Amino acid sequence: MAKQVDARGLSCPQPVILARNAIEEGQFPIEVLVETVTSRENVKRAAEKAGCQVQVEDLGAEFKLTLTK
Amino acid sequence: MSERLTRFFASRWGIILAGAVIGVLAPLLQYLGNPPNMGICVACFERDIAGALGLHRAAVVQYIRPEIIGFVLGATVAALAFREFKARAGSAPIVRFILGIFAMIGALAFLGCPWRALLRLTGGDLNAILGLAGLAGGIAVGVMFLRSGYNLGRSYKTYPAVGWIMPAVMVGLLLLLVFRVKANETSALFFSETGPGSMAAPLLVSLIVGLVIGFLAQRTRFCTMGSIRDVILMGDTHLISGLGALVVVAFVTNLTLGQFKVGFFGQPVAHSQHLWNFLGMALAGLAFALAGGCPGRQLFLAGEGDGDAGVFVLGMIVGAGLSHNFALAGKPDAVVEGVQQIGGISPYGMVAVLLGLAVCLAIGFTMRDKN
Numbered sequence: 001m002a003k004q005v006d007a008r009g010l011s012c013p014q015p016v017i018l019a020r021n022a023i024e025e026g027q028f029p030i031e032v033l034v035e036t037v038t039s040r041e042n043v044k045r046a047a048e049k050a051g052c053q054v055q056v057e058d059l060g061a062e063f064k065l066t067l068t069k
Numbered sequence: 070m071s072e073r074l075t076r077f078f079a080s081r082w083g084i085i086l087a088g089a090v091i092g093v094l095a096p097l098l099q100y101l102g103n104p105p106n107m108g109i110c111v112a113c114f115e116r117d118i119a120g121a122l123g124l125h126r127a128a129v130v131q132y133i134r135p136e137i138i139g140f141v142l143g144a145t146v147a148a149l150a151f152r153e154f155k156a157r158a159g160s161a162p163i164v165r166f167i168l169g170i171f172a173m174i175g176a177l178a179f180l181g182c183p184w185r186a187l188l189r190l191t192g193g194d195l196n197a198i199l200g201l202a203g204l205a206g207g208i209a210v211g212v213m214f215l216r217s218g219y220n221l222g223r224s225y226k227t228y229p230a231v232g233w234i235m236p237a238v239m240v241g242l243l244l245l246l247v248f249r250v251k252a253n254e255t256s257a258l259f260f261s262e263t264g265p266g267s268m269a270a271p272l273l274v275s276l277i278v279g280l281v282i283g284f285l286a287q288r289t290r291f292c293t294m295g296s297i298r299d300v301i302l303m304g305d306t307h308l309i310s311g312l313g314a315l316v317v318v319a320f321v322t323n324l325t326l327g328q329f330k331v332g333f334f335g336q337p338v339a340h341s342q343h344l345w346n347f348l349g350m351a352l353a354g355l356a357f358a359l360a361g362g363c364p365g366r367q368l369f370l371a372g373e374g375d376g377d378a379g380v381f382v383l384g385m386i387v388g389a390g391l392s393h394n395f396a397l398a399g400k401p402d403a404v405v406e407g408v409q410q411i412g413g414i415s416p417y418g419m420v421a422v423l424l425g426l427a428v429c430l431a432i433g434f435t436m437r438d439k440n
Contacts, residue, residue: 036155049305
């Protein structure tokens with residue numbers, strides 16, 4: 001069961017902070033839900049910097065990022 | 070194609086390009102008529118708009134600045150072109166309004182937004198160092214709150230019409246500017262005949278520059294507050310590379326155009342009251358950090374459908390009205406009959422800045438999600 005981080009509707013840097021907290025907990029995979037392209041890019045950049053692989057899925061009105069290590 | 074462009078704009082070169090473009094265009098606007106060291110200043114220009122509408126009656130700072138209109142509409146065009154226009158609202162709007170008011174009071178105590186602080190520095194105004202230090206200090210306090218769970222809650226998707234309100238307001242302002250509406254001698258609109266408000270680059274040039282910057286900044290998420298915040302919060306230098314590009318390019322452009330004059334006293338539309346330059350921008354920086362964006366970024370967000378950012382912008386415009394009506398804004402240094410007079414803010418301004426800091430700290434402490 002993947003860990004879920006619901007960052008929809010939160011403005012930056014909140015999605016990044018939540019994603020980083022989840023990464024620090026170290027339970028992978030992590031699914032991060034975001035609504036804006038800005039949040040998608042920011043979370044992706046931060047996760048990659050933390051050494052994660054990031055898979056992005058476009059769900060129409062939102063994006064699901066799956067982080068694995 | 071669209072996805073490739075999106076990737077370029079999201080890259081480090083994308084943000085550097087945005088900073089460099091602003092670095093050239095802002096000093097150029099000054100060269101073409103905008104006030105000195107004020108090629109672009111989001112806070113000052115919103116203050117001028119407040120003045121033109123009669124929300125304050127400081128006769129030297131009244132003009133509907135086309136750059137602001139361009140910033141919002143340029144961001145709207147970019148967001149539509151790349152399918153990012155998204156109407157959203159509902160994340161503690163009243164708090165954002167209050168933050169907008171105090172952000173403006175702080176910025177006007179210093180006499181500039183973060184963009185102008187950088188432009189002042191690249192024009193040789195050393196007072197900007199105090200302002201920028203204050204800005205960084207305020208943002209650092211904001212980061213402390215962010216780390217301990219501060220946030221203003223979620224925004225929600227809403228009717229598309231909600232997202233169109235700020236772009237529509239800007240179109241309305243443009244029409245007022247073009248047709249120079251005035252019911253009678255004593256009614257708005259007001260346009261300065263002397264002082265900074267009377268100095269302006271040609272309307273069309275200002276508007277086009279605004280649109281170009283709005284477009285680029287929406288694509289690259291250029292944000293001065295975010296630049297400093299990301300470095301402090303997580304050592305991320307992505308955004309700040311845009312800021313670096315702005316500083317380097319604006320410095321070279323100012324040198325080339327003969328707009329560089331180094332010193333503290335008597336800098337254009339600036340005062341050398343160091344403590345209040347520092348504290349004014351500390352207040353502004355804290356308010357920006359709590360609201361999630363510098364004044365420029367809030368305009369770009371408002372352009373892409375973010376109603377909460379729109380409320381922050383309206384807060385800043387109201388804040389400008391309050392600031393001048395209550396004589397809170399900084400007064401520039403002057404030479405009167407050969408005697409140098411250091412400007413600065415009135416005792417009322419000092420109280421307002423301290424009150425603003427107290428209010429922002431209260432917001433930071435009380436709006437933390439403990440989970």
